Amino acid sequence: MPNTEINPQSRPALAPKVRLQTDQVTGKTVLLYPEGLLQLNSTAQAVVSRCDGKISVDDILCSLGEEYEVGVETLRSDVSEIFSELHQRRLLVFNL
Amino acid sequence: MSAPRPYALLAELTYRCPLHCPYCSNPTSYPTRDDLVTAEWVRVLREAAALGIMHVGFSGGEPLLRRDLADLVAAARESGLYTNLITSGLGLEERRARELRGAGVDSAQVSFQADFAELADKIAGTKAHHRKLEAVRAIRDAGIALSLNVVLHRATIDRLPEIIEFAASRKAERLELANVQYYGWGFLNRTQLLPTREQIEVALRVATEAKKRYAGEMEIFYVLPDYYETYPKPCLGGWGQRYLTVNPAGDVLPCPTAGSIPGLQFENIRERPLAWIWHESSSFNCFRGNEWMKEPCRSCPRREIDFGGCRCQAALLTNDAARTDPVCTLSPDRELVDRVLEKINQASATEAWQMRQNPVPAH
Numbered sequence: 382m383p384n385t386e387i388n389p390q391s392r393p394a395l396a397p398k399v400r401l402q403t404d405q406v407t408g409k410t411v412l413l414y415p416e417g418l419l420q421l422n423s424t425a426q427a428v429v430s431r432c433d434g435k436i437s438v439d440d441i442l443c444s445l446g447e448e449y450e451v452g453v454e455t456l457r458s459d460v461s462e463i464f465s466e467l468h469q470r471r472l473l474v475f476n477l
Numbered sequence: 478m479s480a481p482r483p484y485a486l487l488a489e490l491t492y493r494c495p496l497h498c499p500y501c502s503n504p505t506s507y508p509t510r511d512d513l514v515t516a517e518w519v520r521v522l523r524e525a526a527a528l529g530i531m532h533v534g535f536s537g538g539e540p541l542l543r544r545d546l547a548d549l550v551a552a553a554r555e556s557g558l559y560t561n562l563i564t565s566g567l568g569l570e571e572r573r574a575r576e577l578r579g580a581g582v583d584s585a586q587v588s589f590q591a592d593f594a595e596l597a598d599k600i601a602g603t604k605a606h607h608r609k610l611e612a613v614r615a616i617r618d619a620g621i622a623l624s625l626n627v628v629l630h631r632a633t634i635d636r637l638p639e640i641i642e643f644a645a646s647r648k649a650e651r652l653e654l655a656n657v658q659y660y661g662w663g664f665l666n667r668t669q670l671l672p673t674r675e676q677i678e679v680a681l682r683v684a685t686e687a688k689k690r691y692a693g694e695m696e697i698f699y700v701l702p703d704y705y706e707t708y709p710k711p712c713l714g715g716w717g718q719r720y721l722t723v724n725p726a727g728d729v730l731p732c733p734t735a736g737s738i739p740g741l742q743f744e745n746i747r748e749r750p751l752a753w754i755w756h757e758s759s760s761f762n763c764f765r766g767n768e769w770m771k772e773p774c775r776s777c778p779r780r781e782i783d784f785g786g787c788r789c790q791a792a793l794l795t796n797d798a799a800r801t802d803p804v805c806t807l808s809p810d811r812e813l814v815d816r817v818l819e820k821i822n823q824a825s826a827t828e829a830w831q832m833r834q835n836p837v838p839a840h
Contacts, residue, residue, distance in 0.1 A: 400583060405527070416532075469693075471693070
């Protein structure tokens with residue numbers, strides 16, 4: 382199995398095969414990839430929309446904390462779960 | 478009954494193809510009419526997106542034979558569709574790959590007939606293997622996500638370990654190992670192509686082990702031949718539920734092989750809007766849901782799992798598209814499948830394949 386430990390300094394980006402798209406019927410955000418799609422909940426959407434390959438995992442956490450006015454530690458476990466699932470499904474890549 | 482929203486469109490741009498694979502599921506005969514022109518396809522793509530579709534697969538035949546392919550890809554992209562090119566790779570050199578990537582192709586699925594040229598070219602009926610290797614390089618260099626598709630049958634399934642290694646060496650992100658589905662040319666060559674039970678058992682072990690070994694590196698999909706299954710495949714998630722196909726002449730079909738069902742009339746995009754065809758047409762509504770089902774499907778607890786299986790297969794084997802898919806062991810027609818299996822598991826001699834031919838132009 383792939384190593385799912387995510388370095389907090391790494392900068393996540395959508396994998397090349399993945400496109401972020403708004404579903405024209407539901408208005409929700411989805412990730413599209415070969416033969417599939419993943420509908421994002423609002424937390425996942427907030428996370429993924431920040432994955433531009435320039436901002437680190439830690440900085441994404443801080444930016445979410447500011448936007449939602451909650452402590453980073455409160456967010457950490459939810460956000461880590463999203464990152465590790467998207468990493469496992471190879472929808473995000475993490476560059477150092 | 479009300480229709481759900483469709484998610485994916487298969488756009489069959491042409492039935493012409495440089496390959497002659499004996500397992501092709503394209504129709505063996507087809508009344509040749511004029512193929513849709515660029516503007517008509519652009520309209521199909523827009524109407525598809527408006528209907529809720531998010532994925533388009535450009536297929537055929539060989540979609541690269543359309544000179545306007547990049548324009549169609551650009552139109553799909555503009556409509557927000559995720560674009561997958563389903564190709565033999567023939568004609569996909571560096572410049573074309575870059576052009577298509579520039580137009581917005583997201584991923585490409587390239588077929589390989591085997592892991593080495595001699596066998597692959599025999600199956601393709603033409604020297605194709607080396608050109609495919611070049612196409613794969615061009616795709617990767619252009620930054621397009623790469624899937625490989627290898628069709629398994631009696632002459633290739635024993636090479637599964639080599640095929641998987643071959644795909645990994647080409648750095649495919651995704652490998653589809655699809656056993657032949659017996660429609661079109663594949664149906665004509667059924668007794669020549671069906672693997673034996675022993676071959677299937679070995680292949681399943683190889684594929685299961687490889688899935689684990691390549692996890693995180695290359696996704697592997699292995700599809701069993703349904704003749705050896707206990708229950709039928711949930712064909713496309715049910716008739717008119719998630720998918721639609723538009724064929725080269727603009728006929729709109731619930732699945733690519735539905736044209737083989739006798740007595741069904743399909744609507745054409747030249748005469749009706751796509752949304753009307755999806756929601757209102759009798760061809761889409763006739764096998765939607767489970768009202769149409771006969772016994773044993775009608776009262777079967779599995780009817781919401783496999784939807785009675787494949788309508789095309791029922792029609793091909795029993796001449797009645799509303800019967801239970803005969804691969805189902807609960808079907809009164811299962812004998813039709815068992816007889817074929819019995820024959821191929823005894824016979825050792827292999828008859829020659831009947832190679833795929835292109836549709837003959839009407840003028």
